[in-house]
Amino acid sequence: MKILLISPEARLWNSRTHIHNGLGYLAGALRAAGYHALDIFDGAVEAETLAERLTRDPVDVVGISTPTPLIEAAWEYARVAKSFGAVTILGGPHPTLLPDESLQPTQIDMVVRGEGEAALVQVVRALEQGAPKNNLAQILGLSWKDAQGKIHHNVARPLESDLEAIPLPAYDLFKIERYTNLQPLTDGLDPNARAYTILTSRGCPYKCTYCSKPITGDTWRARSVESVLQEWEMLVRELRATEIGITDDIWNLNLKRAKALCRGLIDRGLNTVPWVTIHGMKVNHTDAELFCLMKQAGCRRVGFGVESGDPEILKNVVKKAQTLTQVRDAFKHARAAGLQTMGFFIYGMPGEDAATMDKTTDLALDLDPDLAHFMIAAPYPGTALWETVKRDGKLYARTWSDLAIQSDHTHFEYPGMDPKLVEQKWHEAYRRFYFRPKRLWRKATQLDTWTHFPERVKDAFRFFKA
Numbered sequence: 001m002k003i004l005l006i007s008p009e010a011r012l013w014n015s016r017t018h019i020h021n022g023l024g025y026l027a028g029a030l031r032a033a034g035y036h037a038l039d040i041f042d043g044a045v046e047a048e049t050l051a052e053r054l055t056r057d058p059v060d061v062v063g064i065s066t067p068t069p070l071i072e073a074a075w076e077y078a079r080v081a082k083s084f085g086a087v088t089i090l091g092g093p094h095p096t097l098l099p100d101e102s103l104q105p106t107q108i109d110m111v112v113r114g115e116g117e118a119a120l121v122q123v124v125r126a127l128e129q130g131a132p133k134n135n136l137a138q139i140l141g142l143s144w145k146d147a148q149g150k151i152h153h154n155v156a157r158p159l160e161s162d163l164e165a166i167p168l169p170a171y172d173l174f175k176i177e178r179y180t181n182l183q184p185l186t187d188g189l190d191p192n193a194r195a196y197t198i199l200t201s202r203g204c205p206y207k208c209t210y211c212s213k214p215i216t217g218d219t220w221r222a223r224s225v226e227s228v229l230q231e232w233e234m235l236v237r238e239l240r241a242t243e244i245g246i247t248d249d250i251w252n253l254n255l256k257r258a259k260a261l262c263r264g265l266i267d268r269g270l271n272t273v274p275w276v277t278i279h280g281m282k283v284n285h286t287d288a289e290l291f292c293l294m295k296q297a298g299c300r301r302v303g304f305g306v307e308s309g310d311p312e313i314l315k316n317v318v319k320k321a322q323t324l325t326q327v328r329d330a331f332k333h334a335r336a337a338g339l340q341t342m343g344f345f346i347y348g349m350p351g352e353d354a355a356t357m358d359k360t361t362d363l364a365l366d367l368d369p370d371l372a373h374f375m376i377a378a379p380y381p382g383t384a385l386w387e388t389v390k391r392d393g394k395l396y397a398r399t400w401s402d403l404a405i406q407s408d409h410t411h412f413e414y415p416g417m418d419p420k421l422v423e424q425k426w427h428e429a430y431r432r433f434y435f436r437p438k439r440l441w442r443k444a445t446q447l448d449t450w451t452h453f454p455e456r457v458k459d460a461f462r463f464f465k466a
């Protein structure tokens with residue numbers, strides 16, 4: 001049985017900076033189950049089209065993992081794969097949340113909902129045994145079509161409680177030389193980077209209203225520090241990683257464990273390879289000692305989800321479960337430890353007005369991180385924000401790809417909130433933050449600004465659009 005695992009081309013984003021950890025895990029599970037005729041096709045870095053790939057080397061099964069903005073691209077990939085006779089399976093956040101819609105196109109045979117490793121192995125086994133329609137009904141978390149095209153949803157699969165029972169990602173299947181470093185916006189593009197990602201835990205118990213965790217869930221499950229260190233050592237010593245990114249939803253939920261991981265990296269001499277936390281850190285699970293240990297352990301930069309400078313919006317609309325004092329303390333301690341800082345800020349949450357958004361920009365200026373990401377609120381399916389907008393507002397997005405989070409347009413209308421004002425405040429935030437004398441001087445004295453001058457000019461133009 002030949003299997004191809006696919007990530008649809010991320011045309012919505014600038015460049016693929018890191019490997020698709022989820023596909024690596026799926027490949028690892030299939031290989032551990034004895035399936036070795038498998039490969040990964042990441043549309044963002046491939047030199048050939050999927051049709052060319054399948055003409056050169058046909059496969060029996062394709063598994064396509066997709067978030068919401070890429071579902072249309074995933075359907076198109078599946079159409080191509082089906083024209084070559086492959087069984088088509090979708091997985092990832094969007095198919096998990098909307099399996100009926102995801103299965104609508106005739107070229108889609110199945111959807112794996114939730115964590116996919118065990119389910120995918122069982123599907124491939126069932127296909128191998130023949131008479132697949134009879135075998136599929138027992139596979140937890142699977143949605144599938146019978147011979148008449150009727151959709152069936154099997155019972156949900158419980159979250160895997162023992163993460164160490166899941167085989168490690170098949171890192172060797174990634175064309176690692178085609179990815180850049182993890183955060184090119186900050187470090188400039190490094191086409192020679194060997195940037196790997198690592199997952200130390202899955203899930204998050206918080207309920208921020210803009211966030212959805214359909215795959216990893218609300219229960220935080222952590223690997224042991226020892227198991228993480230072993231994998232880290234393999235990335236550094238065997239795969240020659242030059243940069244590592246932790247991709248957990250929330251890696252520092254348990255402060256003691258986070259510190260133990262840092263101490264382990266120091267003790268084993270793994271602190272020579274720089275690392276970052278890709279999805280940021282939660283400020284209310286940090287202290288000064290953690291940042292000092294992170295710095296000693298090789299961490300280069302930390303990002304924090306600040307979201308709003310208005311305490312009411314932060315508490316009652318974003319529901320971030322953190323205070324502005326905790327935000328300020330985290331930045332202060334991280335900076336004191338010598339780490340670079342990043343802040344993430346959201347504009348246009350329901351109920352926002354000029355005053356609340358100005359407070360967010362004022363806070364960004366005050367915190368003065370090395371890099372600030374300002375985003376316009378995007379209501380993804382599966383989030384509380386999506387439910388709020390559906391109930392009380394009006395969604396603008398015509399297609400799922402319109403919901404790309406880095407878009408410079410509002411995605412919805414909400415009573416009392418002016419969408420044009422949101423866009424204006426978003427542009428204003430970029431201008432006020434990046435075009436200050438202090439900031440411009442800092443950038444002018446950094447080598448990276450001049451080695452990546454064309455990209456910097458291109459970025460600058462979009463801030464002045466509104």
Ligand code: SF4
Binds near residue numbers: 204206208250
């Ligand atoms: S944004 Fe972060 S802290 Fe909030 S629910 Fe999502 S993963 Fe958890």
